[in-house]
Amino acid sequence: MVVAHDFLYQKPSTLQEALNLREQYGKKSSLLAGGTDLLVNIKESRLSPDIVIDIKGVPELSILEKRDNSIFIGSAITFTELIESPLIKNSTPLIVEASHTVASVGVRNRATLVGNICSAVPSLDLGPALLVYKTDVVVESVEGKRVIPMDKWFVGPKKTALLDNEIVLGVLVEIPELKNGTSYMKLGRYSGEDLAQAGVGVVVSENFEYKIAFCAVGPIPKRALKLEEYLNGKEFIGLNDELSQIIQSEISPITDIRSSKEYRRHMVEVMVERGIKLALSRL
Amino acid sequence: MKKIVLTVNGEKRAIYVEPNDVLLDVLRDKLGLKSPKCGCERGDCGACSVLLNGKSVRSCLVFAIEVDGCEIETVEGLSQNGLSVVQEKFIEMNSFQCGFCAPGVIISTTELLRKNSTPTREEIQEALAGNLCRCTGYTPILEAVEKVSHDNKENHNHNINKLYSSSDIGGSDE
Ligand code: FES
């Protein structure tokens, strides 16, 4: 298919250059990292930028490293790089587990975690993982740097807190202090390409502090704070009526091409139970 | 138009591309490489897979202008000096019917086997999960790769055994 829409292409080699272009073109610019969403959006005319700014030439954005008690994942870091990183595996394994469920190897070789959160689709597989670890999104414009906590990042389906003149430098994921077990449960129709029908991410620490978040069962990925509060300090034995009610009050799924809202509601309870048990067994 | 230089199947090529030229179209129409196929054009089917700096990517989701200075391998390149072991195995086991998905499957399998010459069934399934096939039901494809993995393991064990047995002989001479 020939892409009918014309645009300029720039691949800046410094962050300053990239920020200047972003300032100059604002809304009319699209940032290109892996391109696995951007190309589809341009081909299907959902986006028609005047300029595509390829950020893969900016060295700061290709960094994956430990910074104090956090891990910095630059915007150009692909899912494959995350999956293969011993650093991520040892300190925030939920990111590896969730990354394995994103699309297919051929997509993961190209697609980036930051690109994924910028697309901000409700079914975003990495949403729960980033929410249950304490994560900040670091963004910059010509005016300076800004840090946006993950729970303020998603503002609606496909909408984020990023401004038109800003570029995401990366995310800072805090490494949990206490010993912990994690799990990501994804419900999909088949592995390989499918978007999640529902997703549940869990971190349980050794003192039974629970962090739980959902994707694909509401407009944006979201922490289940009431559920966490109910569970905190207790060993998890299994579901009960009260827990089911709390879970149901945390989610607002819709019916779409992938499944009905009733099915999602039912499955989230099952997934929460399995997810917590799995996370506990990994403690 | 911008001039880009890339290495395609070991050969340096310089071509002119527009920013909105998609790599798949450039490979097929400007470079004459017809093995990458155009299936869905939105990253879902894997028919357009090529190796970009050794990693499988969907060429329908890459702008040609992005690969300036990069190295691309397609099935044409992989079989330059005859069919690869896994290609032979696909033929031997009748793995494909129409064959439309075959180039993509061969690219994904090649990437997997280069990293891990003895993958398990699960690892093979994960590597091929993004290659859709409308004909075969996948079984003969997975079985062929499993057979290659199995053979590699046998060869490996065989070589190790050879090593040990020769040192044994050395030992018994004492
Ligand atoms: S044509 Fe590229 S993935 Fe289907």
Ligand code: FES
């Ligand atoms: S053999 Fe026909 S699509 Fe796979």
